[in-house]
Amino acid sequence: MSATRLIASLTLVLASYLHPAFAQEFEELIDEQALAQPTYLGEVGVTYQGEADIDGGGRLQVGRFNIGAASRTDFLEKFRWTNSFFFGANEYDFDGGGFSTGNPWETILQTRLGTKLRYRLNEQWGIFGGGVFMFSPETEADWGQSFTGGGMVGADYRPSKNFFVSLGVAVISQIENDPRVTPIVGLNWLPYEQWTVRVGAVPASGGAAATAEVAYRIVRPVELGLGAVYNQRRFRLDGSGVARDGVGEDTSLPVRVRVGWNINQNISLQFLGGVALGGQLELDTSSGNRLRRQDYDPAPYLGVHLLGGF
Numbered sequence: 001m002s003a004t005r006l007i008a009s010l011t012l013v014l015a016s017y018l019h020p021a022f023a024q025e026f027e028e029l030i031d032e033q034a035l036a037q038p039t040y041l042g043e044v045g046v047t048y049q050g051e052a053d054i055d056g057g058g059r060l061q062v063g064r065f066n067i068g069a070a071s072r073t074d075f076l077e078k079f080r081w082t083n084s085f086f087f088g089a090n091e092y093d094f095d096g097g098g099f100s101t102g103n104p105w106e107t108i109l110q111t112r113l114g115t116k117l118r119y120r121l122n123e124q125w126g127i128f129g130g131g132v133f134m135f136s137p138e139t140e141a142d143w144g145q146s147f148t149g150g151g152m153v154g155a156d157y158r159p160s161k162n163f164f165v166s167l168g169v170a171v172i173s174q175i176e177n178d179p180r181v182t183p184i185v186g187l188n189w190l191p192y193e194q195w196t197v198r199v200g201a202v203p204a205s206g207g208a209a210a211t212a213e214v215a216y217r218i219v220r221p222v223e224l225g226l227g228a229v230y231n232q233r234r235f236r237l238d239g240s241g242v243a244r245d246g247v248g249e250d251t252s253l254p255v256r257v258r259v260g261w262n263i264n265q266n267i268s269l270q271f272l273g274g275v276a277l278g279g280q281l282e283l284d285t286s287s288g289n290r291l292r293r294q295d296y297d298p299a300p301y302l303g304v305h306l307l308g309g310f
Contacts, residue, residue, distance in 0.1 A: 057098020176288030
């Protein structure tokens with residue numbers, strides 16, 4: 001195993017325990033603390049994962065589009081209710097033999113509806129619980145067979161305006177696999193005036209399963225971030241491919257540089273660039289039995305996102 005793949009694999013293992021695929025909710029769209037108490041948030045973005053060789057033969061490249069919206073409602077002084085919607089379209093382009101033989105899948109859709117209720121115990125402590133409903137089909141697949149869902153509970157602690165941490169647990173079902181029990185970890189820490197450390201709530205994350213970043217504000221409107229976003233997408237396939245009504249999975253860890261430009265108080269433009277490491281593809285039958293599983297090489301990663309709140 002190469003040093004690059006070893007590092008990526010270790011990071012993937014760590015990331016998979018940091019954050020479940022639905023827990024970012026409201027904060028995934030925009031860093032809430034960066035805005036003037038927004039009630040509604042929105043995000044739209046595109047990313048491109050360049051061509052990579054698949055072990056055993058074949059090649060892969062992916063274009064991704066995503067859009068999200070979220071709302072926050074404060075009521076009865078101590079309650080906060082957040083709701084979010086996320087939609088993503090992932091256009092896969094396979095070529096060659098090996099895993100790519102028969103073009104295992106093409107366009108994969110992702111839709112997620114999430115809700116979370118937080119109760120403020122006092123100025124520092126809060127507890128929360130919520131649920132999620134997700135659909136992940138190929139364009140012609142049965143949406144009902146692509147459904148997953150689950151819930152989460154946890155607590156958060158904010159001892160000062162510069163430090164926030166949340167801990168919890170989530171249980172979420174998997175397509176043709178056992179439900180997954182995952183710890184939830186969130187962190188927003190400002191150790192110095194211009195530095196921020198984020199885990200679980202990173203701007204322009206695009207619905208990633210787990211995120212982490214260290215950011216530095218160069219000047220007032222411009223922030224430079226270095227981090228990683230762990231993606232694990234599992235989805236239902238249609239009835240026309242090499243695995244009829246089967247299940248596909250794509251896992252990767254883009255390590256990226258983010259340049260964020262605050263156009264004004266509530267709107268920002270995010271430029272992304274880096275490399276997707278730890279890529280792995282899996283193709284299963286309709287009942288979840290494995291047909292193919294292969295790693296793929298690091299690939300260039302580029303993107304741009306527009307975020308806003310009001």
